[in-house]
Amino acid sequence: MASPGSSAPGRVAVVGSGLIGRSWAMLFASGGFRVKLFDIEPRQVTDALVSLRKEMKTLELSGYLKGELGAEEQLSLISGCSDLREAVEGALHVQECVPENLELKRKLFAQLDKIADDHVVLSSSSSCLLPSKLFAGLVHVKQCLVAHPVNPPYYVPLVELVPHPETAPATVDRTYALMQRVGQSPVRLLREVDGFALNRLQYAVIAEAWRLVEEGVVSPGDLDLVMSDGLGLRYAFIGPLETMHLNAEGMLSYCDRYSEGMKRVLKTFGPIPEFSGVTAEKVHQAMCVKVPDDAEHLAARRVWRDGCLMRLAQLKRQLPQ
Ligand code: NAI
Structure with a gap:
């Protein structure tokens, strides 16, 4: 089995360690990337690290862990971080995963804009906020795009890449390559449209x-x-x-x-x-x-659904395309 270490392909920052941030952390680690996980709530990061350990170990035992590295090696690539600047510095890609609120995201991207160098890609997980609204007025707008995953991203590989009118083609190309490298299936929207595709x-x-x-x-x-x-x-x-x-x-x-x-x-x-x-x-x-709409039944049905998607994803990988 390959081992992480100095040959790691680079570092990624995940900002917001809720449901989607955790999935991105697992995906990037599966591709061998070092991941810094940041959240405004330090407790969220601690909880995320515990739940990632549990989930990746379970995936490994059932044979569904993605990537060349074992769970322990992948986990060693993920670390928590309590400072946004520290999380972002030196990263080749920042994946924003904070709640779907335009003002909140705009504030965060204004912060990221100040910290960012001229090379890092600033990517939002937004489900429906338009890049022209999210990234308006940013100095580093050429380096910004939306990379919208589908829940649960670990089993449903599609990622919609949506540019701002001023996003550099190289930003989209680099994100496309990164998504492919971590086993996702990127598609390019050639211009933004409400609801994406x-x-x-x-x-x-x-x-x-x-x-x-x-x-x-x-x-x-x-x-x-x-x-x-x-x-x-x-x-x-x-x-x-x-x-x-x-x-x-x-x-x-x-x-x-x-x-x-x-x-x-x-x-x-x-x-x-x-x-x-x-x-x-x-x-x-x-x-x-x-499915009765109490929390327990809904959660159980989601677990069943994710299990089905996991098996389907594996079947699709085995079949010729
Ligand atoms: P969530 O509510 O599970 O997690 C959001 C996290 O962001 C929380 O841990 C919160 O503490 C943190 N946060 C809030 N403000 C912050 C700040 N200023 N800096 C750093 N962290 C901050 O949300 P979820 O479901 O993970 O969604 C994140 C994004 O992903 C949203 O834009 C959502 O639309 C998008 N998305 C969600 C999908 C879903 O099915 N949940 C599917 C595809 C995209």
């Missing part, structure tokens, strides 16, 4: 799911099966565009055969749902039959 797709699906239930076409439970036992199986391996390509004699043949039908159906899609009232009650009740 993932949430725009997700919200399109949620909106139509909601309308179908609201209009009494299908029950909430059956609607979810349409995805989990239907579309979802395929989408774990190929996207909607490749699906079109394969479902006819190539893309042009698909458009030829099905575009009229698609447009006819698309014209019947209704307005944006309110996501409230009677339908919200109905969907809530149906979901609670399967």
